Amino acid sequence: MLKIxxxxxxxxxxxxxxxYLSLINKRYLGAYTLKTVTFKEKKGNLPPRMRSGDxxxxxxxxxxxxxxxxxxxxxxxxxxxxIFSNTSVIASFGGDTLEEYIKIAxxxxxxxxxxxxxxxxxxxxxxxxxxxxxxxxxxxxMQTLLRIRKILPDTLLSAKIGIExxxxxxxxxxxxxxxxxxxxxLNTVRGLFIExxxxxxxxxxxxxxxxxxxxxxxxxxxxxxxxxVIASGGIMDEKDAEEMLxxxxxxxxxxxxxxxDPHVVERIGRYLLKRSENP
Amino acid sequence: xxxxxxxxxxxxxxxSDTYIVVFKxxxxxxxxxxxxxxxxxLTRKPFMLGTWxxxxxxxxxxxxxxxxxxxxxxxxxxxxxxxxxxxxIPSGKGxxxxxxxxxxxxxxxxxVTNCDVLIGSKRPICFNLPFRQCVKDSExxxxxxxxxxxxxxxxxxxxxxxxxxxxxxxxxxxKNAFVSMEEYMACGIGACKGCAIQTKAGIKHVCTDGPVFxxxxxx
Numbered sequence: 001m002l003k004i005x006x007x008x009x010x011x012x013x014x015x016x017x018x019x020y021l022s023l024i025n026k027r028y029l030g031a032y033t034l035k036t037v038t039f040k041e042k043k044g045n046l047p048p049r050m051r052s053g054d055x056x057x058x059x060x061x062x063x064x065x066x067x068x069x070x071x072x073x074x075x076x077x078x079x080x081x082x083i084f085s086n087t088s089v090i091a092s093f094g095g096d097t098l099e100e101y102i103k104i105a106x107x108x109x110x111x112x113x114x115x116x117x118x119x120x121x122x123x124x125x126x127x128x129x130x131x132x133x134x135x136x137x138x139x140x141x142m143q144t145l146l147r148i149r150k151i152l153p154d155t156l157l158s159a160k161i162g163i164e165x166x167x168x169x170x171x172x173x174x175x176x177x178x179x180x181x182x183x184x185x186l187n188t189v190r191g192l193f194i195e196x197x198x199x200x201x202x203x204x205x206x207x208x209x210x211x212x213x214x215x216x217x218x219x220x221x222x223x224x225x226x227x228x229v230i231a232s233g234g235i236m237d238e239k240d241a242e243e244m245l246x247x248x249x250x251x252x253x254x255x256x257x258x259x260x261d262p263h264v265v266e267r268i269g270r271y272l273l274k275r276s277e278n279p
Numbered sequence: 280x281x282x283x284x285x286x287x288x289x290x291x292x293x294x295s296d297t298y299i300v301v302f303k304x305x306x307x308x309x310x311x312x313x314x315x316x317x318x319x320x321l322t323r324k325p326f327m328l329g330t331w332x333x334x335x336x337x338x339x340x341x342x343x344x345x346x347x348x349x350x351x352x353x354x355x356x357x358x359x360x361x362x363x364x365x366x367x368i369p370s371g372k373g374x375x376x377x378x379x380x381x382x383x384x385x386x387x388x389x390x391v392t393n394c395d396v397l398i399g400s401k402r403p404i405c406f407n408l409p410f411r412q413c414v415k416d417s418e419x420x421x422x423x424x425x426x427x428x429x430x431x432x433x434x435x436x437x438x439x440x441x442x443x444x445x446x447x448x449x450x451x452x453x454k455n456a457f458v459s460m461e462e463y464m465a466c467g468i469g470a471c472k473g474c475a476i477q478t479k480a481g482i483k484h485v486c487t488d489g490p491v492f493x494x495x496x497x498x
Contacts, residue, residue, distance in 0.1 A: 013471065014466070014470065014471055015470055016466070016468075016469060016470025016471060016472070017470075019466070019468045019469055019470035020466075020468070020470060022280055022281075022468075023280070023281075023282040023359055023468070024282075035470075043481070043482055044472060044475060044482060045475075046475075046477060046482075047462060047475045047476055047477055047482075048462070048463060049463075049472070049473050049474070049475050050463045050464075050465055050471075050473035050474070051463055052320070052321045052322060052463070052465075053321075054320070054321065055321070056321075057321055057322065057465070059465075059471075059473060061471065061472050061473060061475075064472045064475075064482075206321055207321075256321065256322075258466070259321065259322040259323060259465040259466060259471070260317060260320075260321055260322060260323065261317055261323075261357065262282050262359065263282065263357075
């Protein structure tokens with residue numbers, strides 16, 4: 001299982017490729033998840049890409065990333081060395097099709113030792129291909145999970161899943177049956193904003209997500225004590241983190257909270273350390 | 280780039296909804312750079328750094344509770360920066376055409392380059408500025424028409440998107456126009472890719488490629 005102290009992680013997407021390291025106290029961070037890298041380069045969606053209300057953020061970034069070949073080139077060139085020298089790193093990957101997920105698993109095999117875990121993003125709501133739609137063909141999805149497990153037999157694999165398409169605990173059951181060790185719950189949920197009379201679709205995050213994430217973590221852990229759950233969605237402070245742990249989370253992942261105050265890492269990290277000293 | 284706090288020295292009311300917030304501490308920066316300030320809103324908000332009476336300052340237009348909090352709070356402001364690319368101003372005579380919500384930046388540019396400044400404001404300005412100032416859209420349009428922009432070597436434009444487009448249509452050379460762009464920004468450091476804008480050179484990010492862009496690459 002994931003051995004990080006404190007069990008506090010920066011979520012994929014929000015954290016980019018390590019940019020937040022210069023704004024946070026790394027002593028209180030357990031691991032940093034890189035932005036999802038897909039098989040092919042993605043330019044991302046046309047603007048506008050982000051809007052917010054008091055309790056939510058809606059984004060439609062569209063997984064902007066350079067693609068797996070460029071990512072590995074940069075990794076080989078040492079462009080990400082500073083991240084590795086400062087914290088434990090979790091990689092995040094995605095694709096337009098399930099075949100692309102398998103291809104990525106094959107391509108990254110020689111590199112996985114560098115990461116403490118590898119997350120596969122099966123739930124991005126902001127891409128027209130891949131993302132959330134990968135989980136809709138359940139049998140094919142499960143076959144993909146099995147193939148990836150076979151390609152990467154010793155890697156700590158995490159499936160990032162959402163709440164749409166099926167009950168989250170049923171998806172987790174498939175992940176577990178496929179021999180994966182971990183799930184990241186949740187991704188953003190599909191939402192919509194209207195701007196100048198035009199509907200614009202995106203993924204919802206921020207405080208509004210907290211009860212949804214709590215329920216997903218709770219339902220999952222009620223059935224499966226042995227799967228490592230990273231709670232991701234709506235965690236803004238120490239109280240939110242504590243509630244996620246009560247619901248059964250093994251680790252806390254921070255996303256939107258960083259946009260308000262990067263010091264949140266220190267506050268929650270400090271809290272988690274104290275909690276582990278005085279359980 | 281750092282995550283730090285600053286104390287407010289004073290707040291100057293410029294119009295009914297716009298203020299200059301002056302900091303006690305000097306924030307070392309180059310022209311065009313900005314800071315992300317924590318507010319009561321869900322994300323930090325970007326403000327271009329400028330000057331007021333030789334102190335680092337920002338202009339704040341109150342649009343909601345987050346910006347109101349920056350103006351009214353008595354606590355230190357939490358922020359990170361300086362961020363974004365500084366702009367290198369060409370030699371020669373320039374003019375800054377800005378809305379009142381960009382006053383602090385315009386003053387800094389004027390101090391550095393001795394450029395002319397034309398200020399537009401939808402609401403009455405509380406005091407006389409040492410610049411040409413016009414209130415209401417009709418007066419601003421008249422000022423644009425009566426200005427011979429061919430006399431200038433470069434232009435700095437900052438305001439609403441519609442105001443910037445109007446000025447860009449008026450000036451003769453977009454290549455020497457420097458336009459400060461606004462787009463919803465969450466991280467300010469190039470991590471989230473949220474502040475994308477479409478340009479003639481493809482997708483650009485306001486926080487890391489800008490916030491100031493050459494007029495000839497804007498769509």
